[in-house]
Amino acid sequence: MPRRLTTSPAVDTDPSFSPDGRKIVFESDRSGSQQLYVMNADGSGERRISFGAGGYAAPEWSPDGQWIAFTSRGQYGRRIGIVRPDGTDERYLTNGPADESPTWAASSREIMFARLGQGGRSNLYRVTLGSGEAQQVTIPQDGSDPDWSGAVD
């Protein structure tokens, strides 16, 4: 039986469970811009964890529970960032300008995402948390909306 967890009249969407199933991160534009919120799995204890300019969207909790990846929206376009579930240690892994849909490797050390290139063609890229440039993943055709399986690679 579906149960409503949030009650704001704003757009609350794109939820992601923490790996232990006890918390949910989601985006909401209730403040006037899209920002990230964490709540308990029963809908209680909502807390905003992002406060930057522009918007934060499409959060994805890492398999090890330590990070939340998101798509940042701002004057530079869309780029991929990560932040701790308590809102600290926010950092950016790509420079955009048209990156989105982050998904975690089972190791929680890498993220795959979609990047819209020149001419409107979308391709898949992967980037390591530690450092380095995003690398394009070779696939037969254009690609978007990656979803990494749970198997350790």
Next chain:
Amino acid sequence: MRKAFFLLAFAVAASAAQAQILPFLSKRGPAQPVVQGIDALRAEFAAQAGGTTVYYGAGSSILGAPAKAVLTAQAGWIRRHPEVVVRVEGYGDSGDTRDHALAVGARRAEEARDYLVLLGVPAAQVSTTTWGNERSGLGRSVTVLVR
């Protein structure tokens, strides 16, 4: 005989003044049913309602004055055509992430639907859907599609 028929038709029309079928009867008359294809209906709607598309500000689902003017004309046409149903299709902004675009498109469609109903269009005649930004080329808008 013909006169009597028209008188009868007039009486029927007058007694139906409260009902939604009056515009239909008075426009075409019961004796001359006109079968109009969906494409012709859509063209007529677009021409007489001042367009099928209503635009919004970035990230907004608030109806501005130009949007309300178009919806008002659309509502008038839909009320004159109780035989059709329309679907209000909402779109997100092109830079939106997928889920947010779908949600914003739905909210825009519901705003437009509510305004049509406010203007007297029977709710059963209007459905809504959202495209988010799944279709390129359109954004920050709703399109009212006659079906």
